[in-house]
Amino acid sequence: EPxxxxxxxxxxxxxxxxxxLRCVPISNHxxxxxxxxILGQKVEFLVSFYNNEISEKSEIFDDQFSVERPDGxxxxxxxxxxxxxxxxxxxxxxxxxPLQETQYFGPGTRLLVL
Amino acid sequence: xxxxxxxxxxxxLSEEAFLTINCTYTATGYPSLxxxxxxxxxxxxxxLKATKADDKGSNKGFxxxxxxxxxxxxxxxxxxxxxxxxVYFCALSEGGYQKVTFGTGTKxxxxx
Numbered sequence: 147e148p149x150x151x152x153x154x155x156x157x158x159x160x161x162x163x164x165x166x167l168r169c170v171p172i173s174n175h176x177x178x179x180x181x182x183x184i185l186g187q188k189v190e191f192l193v194s195f196y197n198n199e200i201s202e203k204s205e206i207f208d209d210q211f212s213v214e215r216p217d218g219x220x221x222x223x224x225x226x227x228x229x230x231x232x233x234x235x236x237x238x239x240x241x242x243x244p245l246q247e248t249q250y251f252g253p254g255t256r257l258l259v260l
Numbered sequence: 261x262x263x264x265x266x267x268x269x270x271x272x273l274s275e276e277a278f279l280t281i282n283c284t285y286t287a288t289g290y291p292s293l294x295x296x297x298x299x300x301x302x303x304x305x306x307x308l309k310a311t312k313a314d315d316k317g318s319n320k321g322f323x324x325x326x327x328x329x330x331x332x333x334x335x336x337x338x339x340x341x342x343x344x345x346x347v348y349f350c351a352l353s354e355g356g357y358q359k360v361t362f363g364t365g366t367k368x369x370x371x372x
Contacts, residue, residue: 179359189304190304191359202359237304249360253303
């Protein structure tokens with residue numbers, strides 16, 4: 147069964163450093179998302195992406211964040227200058243079409259900012 | 261805006277006990293409703309879904325019925341197993357490319 151994959155599974159970085167989290171969505175999916183889950187808290191929406199544009203973003207997704215689909219398979223989340231409060235699990239998700247409500251999630255990248 | 265409220269955990273049950281995890285929602289339109297499960301150390305997996313009122317989603321012995329009149333989507337299983345120990349998230353989505361709104365999650369621990 148096709149699945150969303152994410153790399154790395156864990157990343158440790160120093161405050162102020164840039165990180166790039168990578169995702170490979172399911173191959174025929176056209177809509178992509180990033181969510182985060184701070185330890186012990188609920189999963190929060192960050193951004194949705196379609197046709198090489200951001201469709202919607204939350205208030206969390208400020209200028210420090212950016213997303214990109216650099217090629218036909220990868221979808222990346224960049225945090226330009228990490229803060230301690232960026233420490234979280236980051237989930238990528240994808241869905242097939244506007245009529246397909248189900249989003250399929252990857253296993254997540256656990257980011258720790260020191 | 262949309263929101264999902266689910267019962268606080270953790271929930272501890274003995275193997276073969278009956279499980280109910282309550283979930284209610286607030287939405288402006290007619291959302292699709294989901295239960296996702298997160299096993300220890302793993303990501304989010306779709307457990308079941310329902311897209312319209314009175315639909316029943318089911319998978320792996322778990323069931324949930326979309327109740328529009330009570331705005332609820334309670335998760336049930338007749339006989340839990342130790343392997344069901346996980347965190348369960350109720351969630352909703354309005355429209356295909358809209359964000360998924362999650363509840364806070366309910367941790368289930370099943371003891372032998």
